[in-house]
Amino acid sequence: MESYLIPAEAVTFNEEIKKSRFITYLAPVKGADKAKLFIQQIRDEHPDARHHCWAFVAGAPNDSQQLGFSDDGEPSGTAGKPMLAQLMGSGVGEVVAVVVRYYGGILLGTGGLVKAYGNGVQQALKILPTQLRxxxxxxxxxxDYPQLTMVEMLVQQSGGEIVHADYGADIRLILSLPTLHIDQIAGKLRDVSRGSLLLSPVT
Structure with a gap:
């Protein structure tokens, strides 16, 4: 798995098109369930809106298991799909987009809707701060206890963290480490401990 960009925080973009108000929300989410919770939260915040269209890439950008979208009553293919296309084109992962529409009485037509929903997400992506996942x-x-300081230092240098520590006769640590550098980190631990420090995958 390669590293990828994720949202650093949520953003909102407002636009009025032919008297209809479009409010685009982008937010960081990890997993489809969290994405659906955020969509529901926006629905609750805007109970009077005509449509709450959404799309999400809730995992890594290339993880097709974590994609979803909905037109929420707009003509099929005019909202959710163009929104998802913008998200997937951005290369950002763990992100959900919800576009709230307050209908202004003027029909936009299918082309107008595709443009409105796609553009809302595109503009929100331009102002979205990102960070590397x-x-x-x-x-x-x-x-052993005398090895702990050395282990902590190596874990920190490698960009990992100690998730859990169990102090008994010896110390049992659960470490979260960068997947791409596991072999390198394991080699360093072996070298500094003359082969006594070994990583076992947590299944």
């Missing part, structure tokens, strides 16, 4: 995997590491 580096895929991590969890490993178990058992170490």
């Amino acid at each position: 580096i895929p991590q995997s969890e490993f178990l590491l058992v170490c």
Whole structure:
């Protein structure tokens, strides 16, 4: 798995087209369930709006299992699909888009709707602050007390973190480490401990 961009925070973009008001929300989400919770939250905030169209890429940008979209009553293919196309084209992952429409009484036609919903997401993406998500995997590491400081230093240098520590006769650590660099990190741990520090994948 490669690293990819994710939203650093939520943003909103407002636009009025032929008396209809379009409010585009983009927010960071991890997983389809979280995306659906956010969509429901926006519905609750705008109960009087005519449509709450949405799309999400709730995992890595190339994870087709974590995609979803809905036209929410707009003509088929005029809202959710163009919104999803913008998200997928941006290369940003773990993101949900909801466009709330307050109908202004003038029909936009299918072409106008596609443009309105797609453009709303496109404009929101332009103002969206992003950060890099580096895929991590969890490993178990058992170490002695004198080795702990050295382990902590190596984990920190590698961009990982200690998720859980269990202090008994020895120390059992659950580490979250960058997936791309596991072999390198495992090699360093072996070298500094003369082969006693070994990573075991957490399944």
